[in-house]
Amino acid sequence: MRKFNTTFSRFVFALLILLTGGLKAQELKWTTSGESIYQIKANGITEYSISDQSETVVVPNEWLTPNGEEPLSIRDFSFYEEGQKLLIYTNTKRVWRLDTQGYYWVLDLDSKKLQQIGIGLPESSLRFAKISPDGKKAAYVSEYNLFVEDLNSGEITALTTDGNRKLINGTFDWAYEEEFACRDGFQWSPDSKKISFWQLDANQIRDFYMINNTDSVYSQIIPVEYPKVGESPSPAKIGVVDLSSQKTTWLDIPGDPAQHYLPRMEWNNPDLLFIQQLNRKQNHSKIYVVDVPKNQARVIYEEKDEAWIDVMSTWDNVYALTYRHRFPWVSEGKEFVWLSEKDGWRHVYRVGLDGKEQLVTPGEYDVINLLHVDEAEGWVYFHASPENATQKYLYRTRWDGSGEAEKLTPPVWEGTHDYQISPSGKFALYRGQNHYTRPIADWISLPDHDFLSMGEQMGVSVNKPDDTGMEFFTLTLDDGTEMDGWMVKPTNFDPTKKYPVVFYVYTEPWGANVKDTYGVGRNRLYDGDMAEDGYIYISLDNRGTPAPKGRAWRKSIYRKIGRLNISDQAEAAKQILEWDYVDPERIAVWGWSGGGSATLNLLFQYPEIYKTGISIAAVANQLTYDNIYQERYMGLPQENLEDFIAGSPITHAKNLEGNLLYIHGTADDNVHYANADMLVNELIKHGKVFQFMPYPNRSHSISEGEGTNAHLRKLYTDFLKKHCPPGGI
Incomplete structure (x- = not known):
């Protein structure tokens, strides 16, 4: 086996951009036939045929130019009425996470008439416009009210x-x-x-x-x-x-x-x-x-x-612009597809209108997410990875629930493989990667998984290079729990020396860190190269993280956030401290959001292990967070308040012994800045000295404002180097 050569990897990555017009896989615009996709290009909207790799302009820019001005700058688009009308979204504004507010235009592809809808309503205020199935009307939201507009007369009705x-x-x-x-x-x-x-x-x-x-x-x-x-x-x-x-x-x-x-x-x-x-x-x-x-x-x-x-x-792209929860209808609307963990694993079920169900994916493995149902051929396609929870592959099984799951991803190289399958089930956009191979992409045919653009070149085997400095490993806790982890060792690693360790954590039910993807071991906040400077960089996934390891793994953290995840991390860290090349006096931990909370809890609850911590946008007090998230995983505080208190970092702040850098944006609408005031107050009460950095008028991402990213990186790096110096000794 051998490694992909660099030139080939870069070429195929560029192919991904070429094939999709820069769109993420979740945002592909398939034609009704499923044989091609629509793309936004410099000359308009094109149709790219997957089978013959040809491209045709279907909506030229002159059709998208109102009143002889510049062509519309398209953020999103949708075809309606069997391709006779085109809905165009532009001039967008952000609403909380996404830019879901803006202008909409409708292009009649027969008459070439281009008209703006919602005229007279506040500027860039329309949300989620949709044309009716018969193509005669459009509906949309503006200023918290619902409107319908007659596309022929332009009459708007509230x-x-x-x-x-x-x-x-x-x-x-x-x-x-x-x-x-x-x-x-x-x-x-x-x-x-x-x-x-x-x-x-x-x-x-x-x-x-x-x-x-x-x-x-x-x-x-x-x-x-x-x-x-x-x-x-x-x-x-x-x-x-x-x-x-x-x-x-x-x-x-x-x-x-x-x-x-x-x-x-x-x-x-x-x-x-x-x-x-x-x-x-x-x-x-x-x-x-x-x-x-x-x-x-x-x-x-x-x-x-x-x-x-x-x-x-x-695993779904919940931040996609057009993401919506739906009931996937099958059997001509007589059944829908449902995912459930009722037998201990996440499986696909068929449910009839009478409520009768049938298990489609039996077996002791998790369906990571559903990709496609091919009723005509009797198959269901999905992502899974029964053997390695850090990876992802394409599987299929019989739609009637008979037989075993069949792995379709070729056994060329291990890693994370994503697929966007066409409505026809004949084609898919494939994207593969692992921690030492950049993302590569191609169109494939199904079910044979033939690579259509690159052909046999995509079948080249991949060998793990010896100089990556990164490795995946598993630790077993005293109770038998196995935790997956990755580690990036210093460049020119010398096992006779002792190195500092920096742990990267999240630990909560909404995210897993240990995934076999390219760049997974890169610390985007570190200003420089951690491996070159002489740090060991490690991340571990504890019980409760959403890894495909079964319901018991994921649900074990119920009412135990801030305790089970923290004790798992600490017990694993104790084992790592016993490694000959780890310096137990230079142990740091950092995280953002839920990871910021875990950082605080690890630093406060296990001061004998963690000497330095950098916590960003943390929930310091679980009682400050929103009800949907916190009650889902912790229950109701009216019934088990003690669990919320025991799991909150603020409860343990009095135990701080090491070096703490605490960072929070004052305009954080997600994890409120009040957490910072509460924690700072508690630390002052107990005479604890620490470093605190509020970022004025920044949100949860702390990305707004000139110079913010550079400042945050320098702050992070300087603090880490000062209190957890790099290099082997």
Whole structure:
């Protein structure tokens, strides 16, 4: 076996950009046939044929140029009415995480008429515009209200008029968006006669006030409706508006809306809506089918878990612009596809309209995520990695649940392999990588997995180079728990010397660090090369991280965040300290967000191990975070407050002995800056000396403002080098 040569790797990586027009795999615009994709190019929108690798301009720039001006700068686009109309999204603005607000234009591909919709509404205020299935109307949200526009006459009708920051129609509040990835809050019925939409009532949710002290000599208060853990959710309901009468019917869904969530909704046919309801603890899921004309709801599928039920997979691209939760319909709408951990593993199920289910992917392995159902040939395609939780491969199994899972990724080299499969199931965009090979890409045919652009060159074997300095390893704890980890050793490593160790942590249920991907061992905050400077850089995934190791692994952390994850990390670190080439007096740890919280807990709870810590945007007090996330993994503080207290870094701050650098943005709408004030106050109370850096008016990413990234890197690096000096001794 041998390594990919550098020239070939760079060529294939460039091919990825060429083939997709710079789009991520999750954002591919497939044609209806599934034989080609649409792309945004300099000369307009093109159609790229996968089979013959030809490219044709289907929407030239002159069609995209309003009133003889410059062509529209396209952020996103969608074809409707069997390709007869094109919806164009442009001039976008950020709303919390993503730029989901802007202008929309409609191009009639027959007449070449280009028209802006939503004229007269506030500038760049339209969200989630969609053309009706019959192509005659467009619907969108503006300023928390839902509108419909006749594309022929341009007449705009307000379907709701009561919307405001606290009464939200057709979109969602901060918590629903952040924790359920719910943004687009309305759907057309298949017959174009009705629109279903969410309404969230945040009037009882208290505002958290962020303060902007940098843009004026007087401070500006920025209110965010933010339900803290222990607070009841914003009551949600779903309405269906009949466009002919403009009458809204509020669906009669059983239960207290202030103690439930409604994270999914989907039309099955013009009279049936499917709705998922989660109880507040998120451990009891019900699927309701609602007869809309009769306004009658009945439960057809129900599931409970002693811990929690995941609404979405953390492997999905939840920050994609067009991401929405849907019920994948199969069998001509008579069944939908569902993922569940009820047998101890994440598996695919077929569920009928009568609620009867069939297991599709039996076996002791996790389906990482579902990719495609090929009903015609009787196969279901998915990502999995039964043998190595740090990797990912393409598998398929019989759609009827018979047989065993079949691995389709060729056994050329190990690593992480991603696929975007066409609607026809004949093609996929393949992207492969591992920790020593840059991402490579090609179109493939299925199920034979032939590489279409590069041919046999993609079959070249890969050999791990001897000079990467990086390796994956497994540690076994006293109770038998196996933790995966990676380690980057210093350049010119000398096993007779002792080196400092820097641990990178996250540790919570929303993220895993130990993945066999290129650049995984790179510290983006370190100003320089850690290996060249003489650091050992390590990351470990503890129980509770979302690795494909089964339900018991993932759910073991329930009500134990800040304890189980911390003790796992510390026990593993104790083993590492026994390695001959590790200097136990130079042990550092750092992390961001949940990783910042873990850094604080490790530094406070195990001061004998961790001598230096850099914590960024940490939840210092679990009672300050939002209710959806914290209650999902920790329960209700009204019932088990002691767990929240025991797992919060602020509880253990009095134990600080080492060197702490604590960093937080004052405009962090996710993990509020109040955490910093609370922790600083507690550390002062106990006479602890530490370094603190607030970044004025920066969000959770601490990326805004001129010079911020360079300043953060220098601050991080200088502190680490001062208190945990690099190099072997």
